[in-house]
Every structure is written in structure tokens, then in C-alpha cells.
Amino acid sequence: MADMLVRLYALPERGPSRLAPDVRIRRALAAERRVVIAWIEERFGAGWAGEAETAFSSTPARIHIAHDRDRILGFACHDVTALGFFGPTGVEAAMRGKGIGEALLIESLLSMRAAGYAYAIIGGVGPATFYARAVGAVEIAGSTPGIYAGMLFPGDLASGT
Template sequence: MPDMLVRLYALPERQAPRLPDVSIRRAMAAERRIVVSWIEERFGAGWAGEAEAAFSATPTRIHLALHQDRLVGFACHDVTALGFFGPTGVDEGMRGRRIGEALLVETLMAMRAAGYGYAIIGGVGPAEFYARAVGAVEIPGSTPGLYAGMLSADEPSRA
């Protein structure tokens, strides 16, 4: 799966979509075990490992989506490599409600605020989604890219 590039400096000055009963916020260190366990149960050990890395920074490099105070999604950045967005995932029962888009925009805005001009979305699954949501474009010749040779237990796509 290819990587995609997002021009953070060209993102419109907007906030993530407002969703009824859903809030997006940066994770707190004290939530590490709960969040990492949730991710491993739904998305596998590889993504859980990247989430662990996201908790090693202050502030954390992981945003959470909460529906009525229950974890329903996450998005990481700067975990496998600096400037990379992902992994990200939304609980299967909550998909189709723009939660993934809200996590994406919030995380990319945090990356822009940290001084990045560009973000790379690594090993993209739904390329059309990223192109529509934030104008991401495919990086030619980026498969398998950074993830070549990585140990895997048939993990889902990265982002």
C-alpha cells in the first residue's frame, strides 16, 4: 500500500467536524494501558506497539475519539517515523459517522501546530478517503516504503 502526502500548510483553518455525542482529545499518560489494550483487541499487536510509542512523548502523540465517555477511535502521529500520521482506527460499530475524519483533522492540525509543513500517511488503506478529506496525494514508488521488512502477523493497513 502506498504512502500519501498532505500539505499541512495548505489545510484550511478549520476545526475537526463536530459530531453529536463524540469528543476528540489528546490521550493522557494515565490512560496508556486502557487505550493500548483496546487497540490491540481490535487492530492487533503492531498497532498497539505504535500506540505505546505515542504515549512516550509529552504531550502524547495519540488522539482519542470518545462516544458518551467510551473509547471508539484513535489516531497516532510521529510513532514509526517523524512526520508520519497513523495508525488510526475506529471501532467497527461506530464507522460511517465521520469519527475517522474528525480524528484525522485534529491530529493533522496538531502536527501543523508542532511545526510540520507536511505529513505522510503511511501504508494507506482508503486512499480515496484521505484525498477527499485533506487533499492527500499518493507518493509514487512508496510501496512498501518505510515498512519494508517489518515483522507482521497479517496486520491491517496502517492508516
């Protein structure tokens, strides 16, 4: 799976939300760390949970969550495996296709832009057409196998960011 590059200075403006009225996207809080990490590990495996733990190690946390009241629906991290990288990100299987992944992606990328980045790398992309459509991401030639080559948990990351 190749990496993709996003021009943060050319991100689309936040348009009308496709999210259900009770769905919120926000930065996760340190007090939520154990609940969020357990949720990620149960649904996406130890590799992604490990990366998400790193996201909680900075202030502010480098992880955004989508939730409906007290129910987690999805998450997105940035600057965890490498600086300037977006991911991992995931949405509850039953909630996919409702705009949650795109909202998490854009919120994380806007945070990266606010931190001073001009570009972001999406590592080991699975749904390339989604990233191209949502934020104009383009494939980085020669980026396979990329930073994740030789990992101890290769199957855990195989589904893509």
C-alpha cells in the same frame, strides 16, 4: 500500499461537525495509556498497539482519541514509526461513517502543523480516496512497499492506516 503526502499548510478549516453531540476528540492522557493500548490491540492488533505505545512516550502524547463519555470510539497517532508520519488510526467498526475518523485525522494533522511540520506522510495507506477527499492527500510515487517492508507483523498492518 503506497504512502500519501498531505500539505499541512493547506488543511481545510474545521467545518461544522458531523459528530454526535457526546463524541469528543482530544489528546489522550498518560493515565489512560493501558486502557487505550488494550482497546487498540483488541481491535487492530499488536502492531498498531505497539505504535500507539510509542505515541504515549512523549509529552504531550502523540495520540488523539475519540470517546463518548467513558467509551473509546477511535484513535489516531502521529510521529511514532517515523517523524512526520500520521498513523496508525482506527475507528470502532460500528462507528465508522459518522465523521469520527475524519475528525481524528484533522485533529492529529493540526497538531503536526502546530509542531512546525509543513507536510505529513500517511504511511501504507488503505483508504486512499478517504485521505484525498478529507485532506487533499496525494500518492507518493515509488513509495510501495515503504517504511513497513519486512516487518515482523506484516499481516497486522495490512489493513492500512
